[in-house]
Structure formats: C-alpha cells, structure tokens
Amino acid sequence: MLRVTGAPSGCSLEPRGRLSRRDVIGAGQRSAERRLAWRDNLRRLRILVLLLVFLVIAVTAWQDRSRSTSWRLPLFVALYPIAADDSPRTRAFIAGLSGERFTDIDRFFAREAHRHGVELAEPLKTRLKPPLDSIPPARSGVGRVATLGWSLSLRWWAWQRTRAAREPADIRVFVMYHDPAGAGTLPHSTGLSKGLIGLVHAFAREDLDGDNAVVIAHEILHTLGATDKYDPGDDAPRFPDGFGDPHQSPLYPQQLAELMGGRRMLSPTRWEQPASLAEVVIGDVSALEIRWSGHAP
Ligand SMILES: [Zn+2]
Numbered sequence: 001m002l003r004v005t006g007a008p009s010g011c012s013l014e015p016r017g018r019l020s021r022r023d024v025i026g027a028g029q030r031s032a033e034r035r036l037a038w039r040d041n042l043r044r045l046r047i048l049v050l051l052l053v054f055l056v057i058a059v060t061a062w063q064d065r066s067r068s069t070s071w072r073l074p075l076f077v078a079l080y081p082i083a084a085d086d087s088p089r090t091r092a093f094i095a096g097l098s099g100e101r102f103t104d105i106d107r108f109f110a111r112e113a114h115r116h117g118v119e120l121a122e123p124l125k126t127r128l129k130p131p132l133d134s135i136p137p138a139r140s141g142v143g144r145v146a147t148l149g150w151s152l153s154l155r156w157w158a159w160q161r162t163r164a165a166r167e168p169a170d171i172r173v174f175v176m177y178h179d180p181a182g183a184g185t186l187p188h189s190t191g192l193s194k195g196l197i198g199l200v201h202a203f204a205r206e207d208l209d210g211d212n213a214v215v216i217a218h219e220i221l222h223t224l225g226a227t228d229k230y231d232p233g234d235d236a237p238r239f240p241d242g243f244g245d246p247h248q249s250p251l252y253p254q255q256l257a258e259l260m261g262g263r264r265m266l267s268p269t270r271w272e273q274p275a276s277l278a279e280v281v282i283g284d285v286s287a288l289e290i291r292w293s294g295h296a297p
Helices: 021-068 087-094 100-117 145-162 206-223 286-289
Strands: 076-085 122-129 171-178 190-192 197-203 266-269 271-273
Touching: 021 100, 021 197, 076 087, 076 145, 087 171, 100 122, 100 206, 145 171, 190 206, 197 206
Parallel strands: 076 122, 076 171, 171 197
Antiparallel strands: 190 197, 266 271
16 A cells, blocks of 8 residues: 655645645635735826826816917807806896897906007907806805815716807806896805806896996906905995096095995995996006006006
C-alpha cells in the first residue's frame, strides 16, 4: 500500500481543480482591489468632467464679457415678453406690444455712450421677439452651488426657447409681465453676466412703459458687468457712485438718477424711482465697469 511518507495525519492534499483557501482569499482581494480601482477611476472621471464644465463656463464667460464690452459693433438685445399670470389683461397687453415701445432704451444707451466718449452711433439695439409661454426656472436655495445650478438650468432653459431665433442676440432679456391688479409688489429682477441673460418683472400697463424701461436697462447693464449702487436694506442710492450727479450743488434734490443706483435722491432721507430713462444717467463707475471709460476723449 502506497503511503505518502512524511505526510502529516489529516492529510492536507486536496483534489486537483479546487482552489486552496489561500487562492480563494487572493482572488477575493484582487476582486475587491479591482472594484476600488474602478470606483477611483469613476471619481476621477467625475472630477474631470466637472473641471471641463467649469472650464467651458469660464471661457464662455470671458468670451461673452470681451465681446459684449468691446463697443465696436452694436449689441443686439432680444426682448421676450412672457405672461407671468393668467390674467386676460396681461395677455392683451402683451398682444399689443410693439418694438417702438422699447426704443427709449436704444436712445438712452446711445445718449449715455456718447457722453462717455463711445463713438458707436448705436451701441445697443432692442428687438421685440414673439411672446414665450414658459416661465424661467425659479431660483431655489442659497449659496454658490445652488446659484451655479440655477444659472446653468436658466441658461439651458433660455437656449431651448431661443435657439430657433433667426436673428441671434447678444443679450436675451425675458420680461415677465404681471397684471397690476393682482400683483402688489413685483419679484426682484435679475441680470446675469454669465450667459448675458436678464430676467425682468414688469407691470402690464402702458403708462408704466417708462418705469419698465428703467428696469430693463438696469438689468441689461448687469449683464454687461455693472454692479448695484444702492443699499439693499432700504434701496437708498449710495453716495457718490449711486447719485446721478454727486457734484451737484446743492446736492439735493438730485435732478437725475444713476441707472445702477436705481433711484433719484430727493433729500438725504427720501428717494423715488425714476418714471422714465429721461431722468436717468449712467455714472462714471458704472461706465468703467462696462468698459466705456477707455473711450473717453
Ligand atoms: Zn441690480
């Protein structure tokens, strides 16, 4: 009888074709390592995609800023009316809109550009577009991440609604009209330099066209990089850059309002919203922000 000499009792030999305990442990470890490596690669890929998205956003923003403030060619501003409520009055108001109702904005920019030394005869041209039946996505949450997410969703929404436009626009302003009978206070309007998009809340009343034009012009200037020049706590224009003429003597009442100051100072404690762009100027600091100052003689 053949006996394997030296083999310990309780033989450790096992049939061929079956994995040893060491082999099983080794295979399990390799599988776990592969899973970890795959997860690691996936995480790196996600970071890479995010970095690419941020890079595209940054490059696009730089291109937008550079193009929109070169002042070599007119900027075309597409105005898209939107009914913000179901009121028949709002719908009728929008149906009655015409491009001529917005030409004060074009004239205002021409006048102020020339005052700041820009030679372009028509620095900005508004074009009224057909109404949209979709409301822009609402901002939700606070903080940088929420703002970035909202900004991206807004740009996607805007691209979907305007991509078929025959005349491409440099700036797109979505004007949401509200029936004055149903809206006491309007939501804040917004202008985004990233994407060159303005969101304006306006009253659907013809005698308020002047007020609405001031808000539209204010948001257009935001898209070009200008900042607010009023106290967000009480809306009071800041001195000196939010005043129409900080050198005026006597200082009050101010004859004019600065566009990004938003209001005309009547006294140190009173201010009012201008009724039209005839009462508004673009001050030196705002002009500097939209790169008009380099054109001054
Ligand atoms: Zn503002």
